[in-house]
Amino acid sequence: MNAINRQMTLRRYPDGMPRAEDFQVIEGAVPDIGEGEVLARAIYLTVDPYIRVHISPSMSVGYAPTTPLGAPIPGEAVLEVVRSRHPEFREGDLVAGFGGWQDYCALKGEGLRKLDRGLAPLSAHLGSLGMPGLTAYAGMTKLAEAEAGQTVLVSAALGGVGAVAGQLARIKGCRVVGVSSSAAKCRWAVEELGYDACLDRTAPDFRDQVAAACPDGIDVDFENAGGEVFWAAFANMKAYGRVIVCGLISDYNADAPPPGPDQSPNLLRTIALKRVVMKGLMVADFWDLRPRFLQEVGGMIRDGRFKSREFIVEGIENAGLAMIDMLEGRNFGKTVVRVAEDPLL
Amino acid sequence: MNAINRQMTLRRYPDGMPRAEDFQVIEGAVPDIGEGEVLARAIYLTVDPYIRVHISPSMSVGYAPTTPLGAPIPGEAVLEVVRSRHPEFREGDLVAGFGGWQDYCALKGEGLRKLDRGLAPLSAHLGSLGMPGLTAYAGMTKLAEAEAGQTVLVSAALGGVGAVAGQLARIKGCRVVGVSSSAAKCRWAVEELGYDACLDRTAPDFRDQVAAACPDGIDVDFENAGGEVFWAAFANMKAYGRVIVCGLISDYNADAPPPGPDQSPNLLRTIALKRVVMKGLMVADFWDLRPRFLQEVGGMIRDGRFKSREFIVEGIENAGLAMIDMLEGRNFGKTVVRVAEDPLL
Numbered sequence: 001m002n003a004i005n006r007q008m009t010l011r012r013y014p015d016g017m018p019r020a021e022d023f024q025v026i027e028g029a030v031p032d033i034g035e036g037e038v039l040a041r042a043i044y045l046t047v048d049p050y051i052r053v054h055i056s057p058s059m060s061v062g063y064a065p066t067t068p069l070g071a072p073i074p075g076e077a078v079l080e081v082v083r084s085r086h087p088e089f090r091e092g093d094l095v096a097g098f099g100g101w102q103d104y105c106a107l108k109g110e111g112l113r114k115l116d117r118g119l120a121p122l123s124a125h126l127g128s129l130g131m132p133g134l135t136a137y138a139g140m141t142k143l144a145e146a147e148a149g150q151t152v153l154v155s156a157a158l159g160g161v162g163a164v165a166g167q168l169a170r171i172k173g174c175r176v177v178g179v180s181s182s183a184a185k186c187r188w189a190v191e192e193l194g195y196d197a198c199l200d201r202t203a204p205d206f207r208d209q210v211a212a213a214c215p216d217g218i219d220v221d222f223e224n225a226g227g228e229v230f231w232a233a234f235a236n237m238k239a240y241g242r243v244i245v246c247g248l249i250s251d252y253n254a255d256a257p258p259p260g261p262d263q264s265p266n267l268l269r270t271i272a273l274k275r276v277v278m279k280g281l282m283v284a285d286f287w288d289l290r291p292r293f294l295q296e297v298g299g300m301i302r303d304g305r306f307k308s309r310e311f312i313v314e315g316i317e318n319a320g321l322a323m324i325d326m327l328e329g330r331n332f333g334k335t336v337v338r339v340a341e342d343p344l345l
Numbered sequence: 346m347n348a349i350n351r352q353m354t355l356r357r358y359p360d361g362m363p364r365a366e367d368f369q370v371i372e373g374a375v376p377d378i379g380e381g382e383v384l385a386r387a388i389y390l391t392v393d394p395y396i397r398v399h400i401s402p403s404m405s406v407g408y409a410p411t412t413p414l415g416a417p418i419p420g421e422a423v424l425e426v427v428r429s430r431h432p433e434f435r436e437g438d439l440v441a442g443f444g445g446w447q448d449y450c451a452l453k454g455e456g457l458r459k460l461d462r463g464l465a466p467l468s469a470h471l472g473s474l475g476m477p478g479l480t481a482y483a484g485m486t487k488l489a490e491a492e493a494g495q496t497v498l499v500s501a502a503l504g505g506v507g508a509v510a511g512q513l514a515r516i517k518g519c520r521v522v523g524v525s526s527s528a529a530k531c532r533w534a535v536e537e538l539g540y541d542a543c544l545d546r547t548a549p550d551f552r553d554q555v556a557a558a559c560p561d562g563i564d565v566d567f568e569n570a571g572g573e574v575f576w577a578a579f580a581n582m583k584a585y586g587r588v589i590v591c592g593l594i595s596d597y598n599a600d601a602p603p604p605g606p607d608q609s610p611n612l613l614r615t616i617a618l619k620r621v622v623m624k625g626l627m628v629a630d631f632w633d634l635r636p637r638f639l640q641e642v643g644g645m646i647r648d649g650r651f652k653s654r655e656f657i658v659e660g661i662e663n664a665g666l667a668m669i670d671m672l673e674g675r676n677f678g679k680t681v682v683r684v685a686e687d688p689l690l
Binding site for chain 2: 264277
């Protein structure tokens with residue numbers, strides 16, 4: 001094969017908010033495949049907040065070793081099979097798998113899932129029907145314990161996780177209050193995703209708005225943001241409320257704790273006094289839910305109760321910028337990068 | 346009745362650590378009782394960390410309205426019935442109820458529980474068999490989800506709550522690591538209460554000691570202290586560990602958040618990455634457990650598997666000092682104040 005394998009890599013580790021010059025496209029070889037493997041070409045790459053954690057040496061943890069400089073940035077991708085040495089896959093199959101930010105990848109067949117061509121646009125398989133969607137589904141069905149009539153606050157309300165968490169809560173009969181980063185996005189959240197209210201976190205009276213939008217308090221804070229957004233929600237938690245700590249976008253660029261005062265005693269005190277329960281959410285604990293998730297959320301997409309919106313950026317060379325835009329809230333929906341023609345468009 | 350009702354009251358609200366001159370004994374009238382009430386005379390008064398919360402206007406919350414200046418400080422007491430207008434109680438009965446820091450109180454019969462004279466010293470009914478014991482029992486049986494072989498860390502290991510939490514964990518087959526405030530107390534925790542290890546939080550290498558004593562990490566942090574002790578434990582939490590936020594002694598004297606850096610992002614990040622669950626514990630949620638608690642822990646005391654140790658201070662005039670000593674860790678076991686002759690001694 002004579003094709004070139006463009007790979008979006010790190011030239012250096014970001015110091016705080018990533019900058020364009022932290023990233024670099026290099027040209028690598030198209031990999032060979034062994035028995036049981038598949039060579040696949042990327043159509044869509046994912047751009048998710050958690051990727052920021054993977055490119056920060058100071059945040060390296062067991063589950064997320066830091067991406068080496070010069071290696072493609074990791075992440076799920078929508079792929080087309082180019083060559084297969086696995087009995088279940090053949091050329092032309094559309095699949096999702098952990099290909100990373102590059103044109104070509106060699107993956108074991110076991111790590112791939114075939115995509116349903118009729119269900120939704122291919123890009124949705126990195127969002128509502130992908131890892132972010134499964135994350136939201138796991139959080140809402142396994143951790144949040146939300147009941148009809150309860151108030152659920154969802155930060156990053158249009159994001160890959162948030163849009164699914166918010167819609168699942170709405171379909172369950174909860175009162176759903178979103179938080180996003182512009183008036184236009186908030187309007188879209190209410191009009192298209194069915195949030196009962198959505199608040200612009202950049203408004204000067206944002207904290208008051210949260211209190212006003214949740215007059216009876218918050219039963220579930222589905223936390224994707226951290227920082228000021230978290231505290232605005234936390235100040236309004238109901239007794240026995242649950243905080244699902246899923247993402248902390250506001251915190252991912254910080255290499256050191258922010259200045260004082262130290263709010264952790266406030267946090268502990270509120271947990272004790274209000275019996276608020278805080279739980280961490282990581283999708284890796286919930287792979288076994290995927291079939292049920294795809295069936296349920298797929299069904300909701302099919303019958304029109306559920307909407308998916310991706311923010312599509314063109315070209316692998318723009319993947320780093322797309323991540324910066326997402327971290328700064330300039331995206332509008334779940335960010336994906338298109339790196340090859342979408343055969344379904 | 347011609348007796349005098351000594352009442353230990355607040356002269357002013359403490360600013361930080363309470364001082365002797367914040368408290369004042371006044372002489373009040375012995376109250377009258379109405380139908381269904383009981384007049385009781387205190388034998389033992391309780392001195393618990395949570396009382397600090399009750400005497401701080403800045404910490405007033407629904408469940409704990411601030412004690413008015415000049416009113417007796419609230420708390421459970423061991424009492425002898427002096428006069429009864431309730432069919433279930435008669436003169437001479439020994440009971441426990443929320444009498445507060447005073448000699449005489451009028452209480453509704455429904456709020457009292459009769460004490461088993463043969464089970465344990467009367468003072469134990471304010472500790473291992475009282476509200477602190479029930480708190481620990483609820484935390485260990487309903488929230489901690491500790492299993493045999495797991496590591497449980499208990500701060501304030503000799504305190505009213507801690508000594509019960511630690512012994513219940515030990516009896517369940519857990520590895521139990523205590524934290525206390527002197528080498529002598531730690532020795533006692535290991536030799537008498539059966540902790541597997543107990544660490545002196547005043548040691549300069551305390552943090553390293555926690556890590557060394559919990560080589561596989563901590564499954565349950567039964568948190569009674571907060572502050573540095575909490576962080577030493579939290580740094581060693583295992584994935585899926587539980588933090589039971591019961592008490593925050595280190596924090597009760599603070600009227601403002603401590604200086605930075607702000608550790609709350611670290612806290613949230615660890616919850617997300619390790620899926621640590623944080624739960625608040627308040628005994629008021631668990632009154633219905635009392636019969637089972639008294640039967641189980643009473644049985645353990647009877648058969649010698651369980652030890653109770655109270656730190657007895659003489660005289661109501663010393664109750665304020667006893668509280669200061671407790672907050673500074675100079676007590677040795679659960680603090681109670683004896684204000685009248687104990688009929689069982």
